[in-house]
Amino acid sequence: MTGPTPRPPRRRDSAATRAALLDAARLRFSRQGFDGTGVREIAGDAGVDAALVFRYFGSKEKLYAEAVRVTAPESAEADPHRPLARLADELLHDVVYGDWRQFDGEHPVLGMLRSSGRPAVRDQLRTQLCEGYLRDFADRLDGEDAELRAELMGALLLGMGVLRSVVGSPALSEAPFDRTRTLVARMVHGLSVADPAPAPDSGPESGSGS
Amino acid sequence: MTGPTPRPPRRRDSAATRAALLDAARLRFSRQGFDGTGVREIAGDAGVDAALVFRYFGSKEKLYAEAVRVTAPESAEADPHRPLARLADELLHDVVYGDWRQFDGEHPVLGMLRSSGRPAVRDQLRTQLCEGYLRDFADRLDGEDAELRAELMGALLLGMGVLRSVVGSPALSEAPFDRTRTLVARMVHGLSVADPAPAPDSGPESGSGS
DNA sequence: AGGGTAAGTCACCGAACGCTGACCGGCACG
DNA sequence: CGTGCCGGTCAGCGTTCGGTGACTTACCCT
Numbered sequence: 001m002t003g004p005t006p007r008p009p010r011r012r013d014s015a016a017t018r019a020a021l022l023d024a025a026r027l028r029f030s031r032q033g034f035d036g037t038g039v040r041e042i043a044g045d046a047g048v049d050a051a052l053v054f055r056y057f058g059s060k061e062k063l064y065a066e067a068v069r070v071t072a073p074e075s076a077e078a079d080p081h082r083p084l085a086r087l088a089d090e091l092l093h094d095v096v097y098g099d100w101r102q103f104d105g106e107h108p109v110l111g112m113l114r115s116s117g118r119p120a121v122r123d124q125l126r127t128q129l130c131e132g133y134l135r136d137f138a139d140r141l142d143g144e145d146a147e148l149r150a151e152l153m154g155a156l157l158l159g160m161g162v163l164r165s166v167v168g169s170p171a172l173s174e175a176p177f178d179r180t181r182t183l184v185a186r187m188v189h190g191l192s193v194a195d196p197a198p199a200p201d202s203g204p205e206s207g208s209g210s
Numbered sequence: 211m212t213g214p215t216p217r218p219p220r221r222r223d224s225a226a227t228r229a230a231l232l233d234a235a236r237l238r239f240s241r242q243g244f245d246g247t248g249v250r251e252i253a254g255d256a257g258v259d260a261a262l263v264f265r266y267f268g269s270k271e272k273l274y275a276e277a278v279r280v281t282a283p284e285s286a287e288a289d290p291h292r293p294l295a296r297l298a299d300e301l302l303h304d305v306v307y308g309d310w311r312q313f314d315g316e317h318p319v320l321g322m323l324r325s326s327g328r329p330a331v332r333d334q335l336r337t338q339l340c341e342g343y344l345r346d347f348a349d350r351l352d353g354e355d356a357e358l359r360a361e362l363m364g365a366l367l368l369g370m371g372v373l374r375s376v377v378g379s380p381a382l383s384e385a386p387f388d389r390t391r392t393l394v395a396r397m398v399h400g401l402s403v404a405d406p407a408p409a410p411d412s413g414p415e416s417g418s419g420s
Numbered sequence: 421a422g423g424g425t426a427a428g429t430c431a432c433c434g435a436a437c438g439c440t441g442a443c444c445g446g447c448a449c450g
Numbered sequence: 451c452g453t454g455c456c457g458g459t460c461a462g463c464g465t466t467c468g469g470t471g472a473c474t475t476a477c478c479c480t
Contacts, residue, residue, distance in 0.1 A: 012446075012457050032327040035245030038437065049459050054439060113323050116376050117242040126377050134379060145389060147381035151373055152393055155382070156362070159369025163361055166326050167336050169344060171357035172365070179355065183362055183401060190396035222427050222476060249468065259429050264469060 018056050020046040023102070025067040030104040030111030034064055034118060061120065068108045070128060084140055088153055088188040089181060091133075096161050097177060106165035113162070129154070141191075149191045156187060220257065228266050230256040233312070235277040240314040240321030244274055244328060271330065278318045280338060294350055298363055298398040299391060301343075306371050307387060316375035323372070339364070351401075359401045366397060 024045035028037040039060050043050040057063040100107050109129060115121045137150030160180075163169045172180065220226065234255035238247040249270050253260040267273040310317050319339060325331045347360030373379045382390070 014457060017457075033243065033245060033325075035243065036327045039439085040436085048457095050438090051440080051460085052458070055458090060438065113372065113376060114325075114327050115243075117246045117324050122376070122378075126379070129373075129377055130379060145381075145385075145393070148385045148390065149393060151379050151382045152366070152370070152390075152397065154379075155369030155373050156366045156397070157369070158372055159365030159367070160362070162323065162368055162372065163339075163365050166323065166332070167339055168332075169336070169340060169361050169364075171355075172361045175355075175358045180358065180362075183355070183359060186400035187362065187366070187397040188400075190398075190400045191393065224427065227427080248466075250466090258427095260468090261430085261470080262428065265428090270468065 014056075017046065017048055017052065021048070021053060021056060021063070022067050025063050026102050026108075027104050029064055029067055029115070030106065030108065032114075033111075034060075034115035034121065036114075039063075064115070065120070065124060068103075068112055068124070070108050070132070084137070084153070084192055085185055085188055087137070087140060088157070089185060091157055092160075092181060092184055093177075095133075096157055096164065107161055109158070110161050110165055113166075129158075153188055153191060156184065160184075224266075227256065227258055227262065231258070231263060231266060231273070232277050235273050236312050236318075237314050239274055239277055239325065240316065240318065242324075243321075244270075244325035244331065249273075274325070275330070275334060278313075278322055278334070280318050280342070294347070294363070294402055295395055295398055297347070297350060298367070299395060301367055302370075302391060302394055303387075305343075306367055306374065317371055319368070320371050320375055323376075339368075363398055363401060366394065370394075 021042060024042045025037075028042050028045065031037075039053045040050045042063075043053055053060065053063055057066065095107055098107065103111055109125060112121055112125045112128075116125060134147070134150050134154050137153055138147045141149055143149075160172060164172045220230075231252060234252045235247075238252050238255065241247075249263045250260045252273075253263055263270065263273055267276065305317055308317065313321055319335060322331055322335045322338075326335060344357070344360050344364050347363055348357045351359055353359075370382060374382045
């Protein structure tokens with residue numbers, strides 16, 4: 001239970017060692033957050049001495065930044081003309097229900113939430129989310145509220161990820177994917193149509209924070 | 211910049227000191243997470259010695275558990291018969307856009323995300339979310355997917371909170387409340403109606419995680 | 421006024437933290 | 451065969467951590 005790899009006595013290979021450190025860091029940082037993870041722990045998982053972390057990455061912070069940097073949202077850019085509903089469906093499949101075993105089973109953004117007390121992590125998180133995902137959403141919508149609607153769709157997917165992997169809420173964790181998919185499509189549909197549902201009658205007094 | 215209170219030499223009063231420690235702990239734990247906050251820091255904010263933390267609360271963990279425990283979701287239980295759209299609207303106003311100055315401006319659940327690497331925090335988080343909020347949603351819905359739909363609505367609100375306060379995404383942070391409210395109502399509406407939008411045509415191959 | 425008690429402080433423990441520089445040893449090359 | 455280099459280890463720096471127990475001090479009651 002101490003390390004993920006049963007440690008074959010690896011040959012001398014700086015590239016492989018660097019990669020092993022990154023793999024271990026991804027798992028640990030995702031699971032336990034930045035502050036909850038020590039460099040000795042990561043190095044132990046990788047089967048090397050902790051000093052190598054500083055030789056290869058300079059500092060714990062730089063190791064973190066490199067470990068959680070996500071490659072690219074290679075989806076969402078193939079065909080710039082497919083409808084929003086289709087985009088949401090693909091992202092649901094690839095992002096929320098994707099294979100993120102490298103990051104302990106959840107999208108790295110969810111792991112970053114666990115370290116979002118650090119300003120540097122918040123910046124990286126905002127950049128990856130806004131420029132990596134939300135902008136593609138907004139480009140695909142028209143109307144003056146395009147960005148707001150894009151962020152609402154992102155909020156739904158993000159919240160689903162949190163409920164599923166962090167909270168482990170029962171229904172979302174166990175429901176068949178196709179059923180969830182249909183319901184998500186219905187919600188996203190509400191962002192596309194013109195005016196299906198007016199504002200709820202006489203809600204809480206609007207426009208004032210208590 | 212060291213402490214929030216300019217420290218009038220408070221009189222000896224165990225109840226007031228306990229409360230001051232709890233207030234400081236709420237702010238610090240919400241902002242920086244459990245691991246990113248030291249007991250000396252909290253005690254310094256409250257203007258007392260760190261040893262009092264252990265006298266009054268026993269351990270840092272117990273202080274945390276008591277600090278982030280939310281009183282009660284006193285909304286969502288007044289009238290058990292109002293429709294889902296109305297409930298969602300109220301929660302949007304009270305939870306996402308509520309006054310959580312005590313917790314550094316965000317619902318305590320969002321702060322708990324920042325410490326969700328600790329199993330104890332995850333448990334508390336799951337309990338508060340599932341039993342405090344999601345169950346009320348599900349009770350108000352009918353159909354076999356009541357719980358799943360309830361969690362999807364919760365996911366939307368939760369994701370909005372994350373985007374707004376953690377990520378600070380531009381549109382959600384600045385959009386007028388009434389506009390956001392209308393769009394959320396549309397999305398939630400999709401969870402109530404019978405069959406407005408079928409599943410998107412030929413999405414990614416369903417039922418298989420790669 | 422005097423004493424008991426509780427509120428608060430102080431000094432300190434062992435462990436873990438991020439990080440550094442000196443050192444060691446296997447491998448490739450002349 | 452010798453030697454330089456580089457991947458890796460080791461010991462340890464200074465600091466901070468959560469937590470403990472003895473001590474001091476202010477307040478209340480008689």
